[in-house]
Amino acid sequence: QLQLQESGPGLVKPSETLSLTCTVSGGSISSSGYYWGWIRQPPGKGLEWIGSIYYSGTTYYNPSLKSRVTIFVDTSKNQFSLKLSSVTAADTAVYYCARHRDDFYFDNWGQGTLVTVSS
Amino acid sequence: EIVMTQSPATLSVSPGERATLSCRASQSVYGNLAWYQQKPGQAPRLLIYGASTRATGIPARFSGSGSGTEFTLTISSLQSEDFAVYYCQQYNKWPPTFGQGTNLEIK
Numbered sequence: 001q002l003q004l005q006e007s008g009p010g011l012v013k014p015s016e017t018l019s020l021t022c023t024v025s026g027g028s029i030s031s032s033g034y035y036w037g038w039i040r041q042p043p044g045k046g047l048e049w050i051g052s053i054y055y056s057g058t059t060y061y062n063p064s065l066k067s068r069v070t071i072f073v074d075t076s077k078n079q080f081s082l083k084l085s086s087v088t089a090a091d092t093a094v095y096y097c098a099r100h101r102d103d104f105y106f107d108n109w110g111q112g113t114l115v116t117v118s119s
Numbered sequence: 120e121i122v123m124t125q126s127p128a129t130l131s132v133s134p135g136e137r138a139t140l141s142c143r144a145s146q147s148v149y150g151n152l153a154w155y156q157q158k159p160g161q162a163p164r165l166l167i168y169g170a171s172t173r174a175t176g177i178p179a180r181f182s183g184s185g186s187g188t189e190f191t192l193t194i195s196s197l198q199s200e201d202f203a204v205y206y207c208q209q210y211n212k213w214p215p216t217f218g219q220g221t222n223l224e225i226k
Contacts, residue, residue: 045219046218046219047163047206047208047217048217049214049216064214103210105168105210106153106155106165107165107168109162110162
């Protein structure tokens with residue numbers, strides 16, 4: 001059974017870079033036709049897609065965050081990672097990693113990890 | 120980007136009754152619409168994709184309909200475990216976008 005697990009610091013200072021990793025188990029991140037994405041949810045609010053990556057390294061970013069986002073993949077570790085630079089309090093959210101096909105609906109999700117931006 | 124609007128924001132329904140949730144897109148998304156269920160402290164769970172196709176393991180009491188700009192999620196006979204927040208999401212046009220959610224609560 002496919003499982004995704006987010007990991008990374010739960011507290012980041014303003015203006016610094018948020019870094020998270022998603023570890024995939026029960027399946028290969030290099031499976032053809034599957035993409036791996038990041039979605040966030042501010043406390044008490046809705047969902048926002050951040051970006052996605054294919055195992056080949058091709059990336060897709062939300063234009064609203066594109067200037068600050070980098071997503072990369074490590075197929076040898078079955079992991080993909082998110083970096084979000086110059087964070088502010090508005091970036092405080094639960095960050096989820098998830099899987100999708102080229103249709104961009106998300107069929108498997110990690111449990112999520114809360115990242116708080118505060119000094 | 121395409122704006123997804125869900126209504127109502129909160130829906131109060133008694134167990135055993137039918138619930139109807141609505142989702143409207145700011146422009147046509149054809150049938151490229153998904154529904155998710157989210158319970159407190161949990162990740163969203165995919166219920167419906169392609170506007171009307173149930174995801175693996177989703178009970179038949181969940182059904183989706185609609186196309187273009189107007190979509191509906193119907194839960195035919197509410198069970199206690201169905202009370203949650205529901206989100207729609209379009210994936211017709213990039214970037215994929217979500218509605219703000221409907222909170223389905225026990226009446």
